[in-house]
Amino acid sequence: MNDTLEARPSPDRGTAAYVTRDVNAGELLGTLRGIRLPTRTRYSIERDGDHYETGAPERYVNHACAPNARWSGRELRALRSLQAGEEVTFDYTETESAFASPFLxxxxxxxxxxxxxxxxx
Ligand SMILES: [Zn+2]
Known part of the structure; x- marks a missing residue:
């Protein structure tokens, strides 16, 4: 259960994750739960050499090159204050050492x- 983040359709990027309320820099937005996989997938997140298939809403956090959140251990935290309704993003290159599905x-x-x-x- 996550009351801070919700997944819903984005106008231009499939499904995205948004904050449901205003949050402060450093606040917890989500946690890495889910199944450890033998190999990476398009949606897996790499931590300490293992790949985790996360559930919603964390699964739908999109990549951005200037993100507003970052995975720290098993926690997704805001890098700056966010306003309710703002899309949450992290830099996929900060977690993945390689990519199952490189993208533009x-x-x-x-x-x-x-x-x-x-x-x-
Ligand atoms: Zn970019």
Whole structure:
């Protein structure tokens, strides 16, 4: 159960996760629960060399190159204060050492790296 984060359809990015209330920087947004997998998947999150298939809503937190949240151990925490209804994102390259499904990022950030999961030049 997570009262702070909810998954719902995004206008342009499939399903996304949003905060249900205003939160402060550093606040807990979600936790890594779920099944440990033998290999990574498109939705798994890597921690300490293992891959976890998370449930909703954490499963639907999208990537952004300038994210507003970060996984610290098994906890997803806000990097800055967020307003109710704001989409929550983290940088997938901070958790994954490789990618099951490399993708083209459309986060719109000034420093968007575009090719996520591709080796950098
Ligand atoms: Zn990006």
């Amino acid at each position: 990022c459309r986060c719109g950030s000034e420093n968007c790296r575009v090719k996520i999961g591709e080796p950098s030049a």
